[in-house]
Amino acid sequence: MNEYKILFTGTMGAGKTTAIGAVSETPPIVTDVVNNDQSHTKERTTVGLDFGQFTLDSGDRIRMFGTPGQSRFDFLWKILSKNALGMIILTDNSRPDPLGDLRVYLEGFADDLDIMPCAIGIGRLDDHPSPSMDDYIEELARHNRVLPVLQVDVRKKDDVILLIDTLLAQLEAGMFGE
Amino acid sequence: MSVNLKLSPAAKVIAGREAENFLNDVNGVTAVVIATVDGFDVASAMRAGDAARVAAMASSISAISSVVSQEANLGRNKSVTIDTESGFAMVYSVHRDDAELVINVIADGSAILGQVAYRIAQFARVLAEA
Numbered sequence: 363m364n365e366y367k368i369l370f371t372g373t374m375g376a377g378k379t380t381a382i383g384a385v386s387e388t389p390p391i392v393t394d395v396v397n398n399d400q401s402h403t404k405e406r407t408t409v410g411l412d413f414g415q416f417t418l419d420s421g422d423r424i425r426m427f428g429t430p431g432q433s434r435f436d437f438l439w440k441i442l443s444k445n446a447l448g449m450i451i452l453t454d455n456s457r458p459d460p461l462g463d464l465r466v467y468l469e470g471f472a473d474d475l476d477i478m479p480c481a482i483g484i485g486r487l488d489d490h491p492s493p494s495m496d497d498y499i500e501e502l503a504r505h506n507r508v509l510p511v512l513q514v515d516v517r518k519k520d521d522v523i524l525l526i527d528t529l530l531a532q533l534e535a536g537m538f539g540e
Numbered sequence: 541m542s543v544n545l546k547l548s549p550a551a552k553v554i555a556g557r558e559a560e561n562f563l564n565d566v567n568g569v570t571a572v573v574i575a576t577v578d579g580f581d582v583a584s585a586m587r588a589g590d591a592a593r594v595a596a597m598a599s600s601i602s603a604i605s606s607v608v609s610q611e612a613n614l615g616r617n618k619s620v621t622i623d624t625e626s627g628f629a630m631v632y633s634v635h636r637d638d639a640e641l642v643i644n645v646i647a648d649g650s651a652i653l654g655q656v657a658y659r660i661a662q663f664a665r666v667l668a669e670a
Contacts, residue, residue, distance in 0.1 A: 391611070393603035395577035396640060398543050409578050409596075410603035434579060434596040 364422040368526060369443050370412070371471065372452030373463040374431030375404050376485055377516035379412050381452065382426045385522045386414025399432075409435065411442055424526060436470055443471060448479040448529035452516065453498075455490040461501045468505045475507065479532035481525050483514040543580050547639040551670040555641075556583035558663050563587070566659055568627070568651025574667070575599055577640040589646075598644035601631045619660070621653070628653060632660045634667045641667065 370378040383390045393410030412428030427442050429435070443449065451467045453460045464482070468475065482498060493501075498511045510528050514521040532538065545552075559572040563585040571586035575595035584591040601620050609617040622629040627648040634641040643663055647656055 391607055393600075393607050395599065395603055398545055398576050398578055398580055398639075400543065407578055408603075409599045410607065430600070432579075434592065435600065437593075437597060438600055 365425060366422060366447045366530070367425045367427065367445055368529060369446040369449045369474075370426060370428040370452065371439065371449060371467055372431060372483075373454050373457060373460075373466075374399075374407060375402050375457075376431065376452035376454040376483075378428040378431065378452055379408055381450075381483075381516035381522045381525075382412045382414040382428050384517060384519045385416050385526075386426065387416045388414065390414040407431075411438065418530075433466055433470065439470055443474045446474070446478060447533060448481075449474060450481050450483060450525050450529065452483045452485060452514075454485050455493070456486045460484075461493050461497060464498065464501060465505075468502070468507065477538065479529050479538055480507075480509050481528040481532075482509055482511045483516065483521075483525050484511065485514060485516060487513045543576075545576065545580070545582065545639065547576075547582060547636070547641070548670075551636070551638075551667065552582060554670040555667060556585075558666060559583050559585040562645070562659060562663060566647075566651065566655060568647045568649070569645060569656065570627075570648055571644070571646040573598065573644045574634075575642050575644065577602060577642060582641065586646075594644055594646070598631045598642045602633055602642045605631070606633075619657075621657075623653075627651065628656075630656055630660055632664050634664045636668055643667070 391413040394406040394408050397407040408430045414426045416424050429439050429442050453464050495511050502509050555574040562572045563569050571589055573584040573591050573594040574582045575598050577599050579596040579599035581591040581595035605620045606617045619632040630645045632643045645660055
């Protein structure tokens with residue numbers, strides 16, 4: 363049995379806590395508190411970490427860690443990304459500048475992205491078609507990254523599992539050294 | 541980014557004044573930062589450093605201590621002390637109706653742990669009732 367550690371990061375409000383809660387088999391560990399940041403309407407926000415677990419059909423275990431979104435918590439990004447096997451970056455297309463948001467994580471996790479697989483999950487794309495998937499791929503290319511980009515609704519378990527499977531497929535394809 | 545802080549202006553004034561007093565009265569204390577639970581500094585008094593970063597870290601420590609106390613059925617979290625080679629940091633939770641706050645104190649090796657612990661608890665009581 364293998365144990366994989368996967369990191370969920372991305373914009374505040376994109377659904378990192380929701381995604382982990384959607385697939386976790388144990389009640390997720392959540393460190394959300396009252397949000398005072400007026401640029402987001404959400405009531406609560408993660409300031410520590412999220413944690414959940416789930417088992418693949420193969421019996422392998424996934425341990426999921428979620429980061430806070432805001433860059434003032436970047437000291438935790440470094441701690442939480444340690445020894446992760448892969449990373450999922452979630453964006454929220456209803457935000458004013460989703461590609462700018464994506465850049466924050468591409469740059470903040472640049473060292474990690476050199477050594478681990480990553481998948482990008484775009485949320486709220488149906489209601490907010492711009493930027494398009496192609497725009498995301500072009501933005502990634504500007505950072506010399508070729509990464510899978512998926513449209514997701516992180517409230518749906520299947521969508522979150524698809525993101526995780528996309529990471530594992532990259533690992534199995536041997537695209538990253540052990 | 542604008543912060544919509546519900547904390548009463550009177551409490552904010554008291555937080556600032558008490559932080560200054562704390563820094564000046566207690567030997568070895570180098571920083572006192574009062575922050576919201578989501579990591580924004582509300583008031584601070586410090587000899588050096590960046591209050592915004594201290595505030596963010598204090599809120600993470602407090603949130604993690606809160607989840608640990610819940611998981612262990614130990615009631616509401618009160619404080620965390622990080623003891624180091626050359627001093628210590630203490631994070632103390634303040635439960636108010638209008639805003640949940642954390643007080644973060646950083647002290648060097650000349651500070652006395654018990655003295656800071658006593659004073660920070662006193663500060664938290666004053667701030668909870670302000």
